[in-house]
Amino acid sequence: DGMGSVRLPAAMCGLVGLKPSAELLAEGGWFGMSAHGPLATTVADTAVLLSVLAADPSLASVPTPSPARIGTSTTVPLLRTPVPKELVAAVSTAAGHLASAGHTLTESAPRYPATMVLGMTARWLAGPAVQAREFDFSRLQRRTRAHVRAGQLVQRAGLIRERTRENWVARAAEFFADHDVLMTPTLSHWPVKAGRWHEKRWLTNVFPSTRLAGFTGQWNFAGYPAITVPVGRSVVSGLPTSVQLVTRPGGESLLLGLAAQLETANPWPRTARK
Incomplete structure (x- = not known):
């Protein structure tokens, strides 16, 4: 998961997907952006998989969380592009379930710095360029070669700046001083149709x-942990809808506990429709 590649497929398929804290697995790929994480059909299975990845048996237990302060936001940070109504509605549905479980919910979001998009995009470009050094460049797919070339330009331009990340982390910490969790849609748009994208x-x-x-x-x-949790299905397309929960580093157990409460309140199908 370097920009959402555990959480986004999970949201598209009606699964639970967890991106751990950057420090939990200490991988450091993509200049600290990328982390392995589990996808599963249940919260309990997600916890077990996480405990194996982290070599920490205690993470397999899903606790019942204490009352949490949850901020909700359905506005895409900085870009403010429109989000489909049914994806927005998933946040309202999940908020109702969590309020019934005893949590306090308010509409609130971090103060995202304008430099955040450039900072994370630079790492998204340059990270694979570093990994590609271990491979024969000529054997990579055309789209991958283009990504690597762009990443090499980013590195030569000196755009991997730790100060940019530090500014964003300070803003995130400011938000989480007054909130325990942030809840958003997972997807900011509906997924595209399957196709031979690797040839494009x-x-x-x-x-x-x-x-x-x-x-x-x-x-x-x-470097904060985040989990995607199924909420329902689109009445138009039948595609799954979901929410993302985010918390402070080290808060994976809190996320799993909240996800379990959503699962109990609103169980989702564990297999695809026939």
Whole structure:
């Protein structure tokens, strides 16, 4: 998960997907942006998978969380692009379930710095360029070669700046001083149809991918844990709807506990429709 690649597929498929804190697995890929995380059909299975990845058996237990202060936001940070109504409605549905479980919910969001998008995009570009050094460049797909070239330009331009990340982390910490959790939609747009995307040009891939990820990549940049939880289905398309929960570093157990409460209040189907 470098910009949402655990949480976004989970949201598209009606699964639970967890991106851990940057420090939990200590991988450090993509200049600290990328982290492995579990996808599963239940919260309990997600917790077990996380405990194995982290080599920490205590993470397999899903606690009942104490009353939490949850801020909700359905506005795409900085870009403010429109979010489909049914994806917005998923946040309202989940908020109702969590309020019934004893949590306090208010509409609130961090003060996202204008430099955040440039900072995380630079790492998203340059990270794969570093990884590509281990491979024969000529054997990479056309779109991958274009991504690597862009990442090399970013590195040469000195755009991987720790100060940019520090500014965003300070803003995130400011928000979480008054809130325990942030809840947003997971997807900022409906997914595109399946196709042979690996045969298409890099820019053709970039636009639909980034269009989906308006709520996810900033938490890779900050190193905060985030989980996506199914909420329902679109009455128009039948596609799953979901929410993302974010908390402070080290708060995976809190996220799992809240996700379990949503699962209890609103169980989701564990298999695809026939």
